Amino acid sequence: MTNTLLVLLGPTGVGKTNLSLEIAEIFGCDIISCDSRQFYREMSIGTAAPDTLQLARVKHHFVKSIPVTDYYSASLFERDVSTLLAELFERNPVAVMAGGSMLYIDAVCNGIDDIPDTDSIVRNKYLEKFEKEGIEGLRLALHIFDPEYYKHVDLRNPRRIMRALEITETAGRPYSSFLTASKKVRDFRIIKIGITMERERLFERINARVDKMISEGLEEEARSLYKYKGLNALNTVGYRELFSYFDGDISREKAIELIKRNTRHYAKKQITWWSKDPEIHWFDAGRTADLLSWLNVVIEK
Numbered sequence: 317m318t319n320t321l322l323v324l325l326g327p328t329g330v331g332k333t334n335l336s337l338e339i340a341e342i343f344g345c346d347i348i349s350c351d352s353r354q355f356y357r358e359m360s361i362g363t364a365a366p367d368t369l370q371l372a373r374v375k376h377h378f379v380k381s382i383p384v385t386d387y388y389s390a391s392l393f394e395r396d397v398s399t400l401l402a403e404l405f406e407r408n409p410v411a412v413m414a415g416g417s418m419l420y421i422d423a424v425c426n427g428i429d430d431i432p433d434t435d436s437i438v439r440n441k442y443l444e445k446f447e448k449e450g451i452e453g454l455r456l457a458l459h460i461f462d463p464e465y466y467k468h469v470d471l472r473n474p475r476r477i478m479r480a481l482e483i484t485e486t487a488g489r490p491y492s493s494f495l496t497a498s499k500k501v502r503d504f505r506i507i508k509i510g511i512t513m514e515r516e517r518l519f520e521r522i523n524a525r526v527d528k529m530i531s532e533g534l535e536e537e538a539r540s541l542y543k544y545k546g547l548n549a550l551n552t553v554g555y556r557e558l559f560s561y562f563d564g565d566i567s568r569e570k571a572i573e574l575i576k577r578n579t580r581h582y583a584k585k586q587i588t589w590w591s592k593d594p595e596i597h598w599f600d601a602g603r604t605a606d607l608l609s610w611l612n613v614v615i616e617k
Contacts, residue, residue, distance in 0.1 A: 317409040319504040320615060321401065323350075324414040325421055325590060326511035327583035329522040331601050333366055335511065336414035340374040342608065343410040343615070348397060349378040350415030350424070353552050356384045358541055361534045362554035364525065384541065384549040387439075391431050394423040405504065410615065418589045425508070427500025431491075434482040441485075442478040443546070457481055465492035475548060507614060509607065510596040512587075519580050526576045529554065538562070553578045 322343075324336050340347050349355070353363040357380040365379055377400060382388060397413070404411045413424065422428070445453050454477040459466045461484050469476055480491035487494075513521075538558040544550050545559045554575050561571035590596055599607040 317615070318617075319405040319409050320411075321424075321504055321506050322410065322412045322611070323421060323425060323506060323508045324412060324511065325350075325416060325508065325596070326601075327513075327518060327586045328364075328416050328579060329518060329525055329583060330511045330513050331521075332414050332416065332511060333364070333370065335601075335604065335607075336412050337370060337374055338604070339608070339611065340412045342611075343408070343412070345408045345410045345412055346375045346377060346404055348400065348411060348413040349376055350393075350413050350417055350420050352388075352390075352393070352415075352417040352420050353549070354379050354415070355382055355388060356380070356549050357382065358384050359537070359549070359552070359555075361529050361532050361537045362552065364529070384544050384547055387433070387436070389431075389433075390419045390423040391428045392433070393420050394428050397424050401504065416586055418586060425502075425506050431483055431494045432487050434486045438482045438485055439478070442481050446474055446478060451477070454478060454481065461485075462490040462492050464490060465495075468492075475551065506595075507611075508593070508596045509611075510590060510598040511601050512598050513601045518583060522579050522583060523576050526554075526572065526579060530572060534558070535568075553582055 322339065324332055324339065326332050336347050349366075351363060351365075353359055354365045355378050356363075359365070360380065366376060370376075371379065378393075378396075401411060413421070415421065442454065442457075445457070451472070451474045454474055455466070455471055458469070458477050458480055462480060465480050469480065471477070483491045483494070534554060535558060538555050539562065541550055541555065542559060542562055545555075550556070550559070557566075557571040557574040557578065560566050560574075561568050566574070597610075599610075
């Protein structure tokens, strides 16, 4: 049997976690989490990370594996998953990767340019620049040091601008020079499976899931992480809205309303992103039996 990575993707709230467990149990394989916020140990409730029982059913990788203070990126994830898959395929020709982080999924499936890591000193330098000069200061620096990337970057997104500046300074060459967009050849087969759902029903599930997170203690979890609110890991739906509530900028009710709204917006962004990928085989969330029958046939090819 050909070594195969089954990539299970879909918008947040569509039911990927339970389906990935079912698929992994059928093929007796491990699950690689591709939710970039589930990587962090302290962020369980707000990321809908697999619970203790789910983790006991199937061995998971990259769930609660690093502290929020650690730097991590799509390029590091590609490197770590490539190493892990070589080990997993020695034991089983099938592995499942499930999640909704678009860039991280693309990094594993298509590769990512060999972008150097940056250290905390350089990152703090540009964070301080942002705090003192605002986004205009970052834009001016990027225009000087990497005018090519300046033409394409979202100039409203300070984190992307800071990232480009950090890499430019660390590498001694423009960030844009790393963006070749060349697809890497993998020595294993990749099958992408998309899970979809009627939008109104998906949004109802998202709203209900946020209510469940609140009842399970999301507010308390966010309070415990408030001191880290400036970190990229905490620039995440479910946490940043509660941080605004803690700061007195909005009410608790407004924070919850915004978490629901912003989660729905993120789901729409995911759907739009993947709608452009012709390699994805789409199945309705209610057609699990059809999906499993199809998978059994495809895996044997």
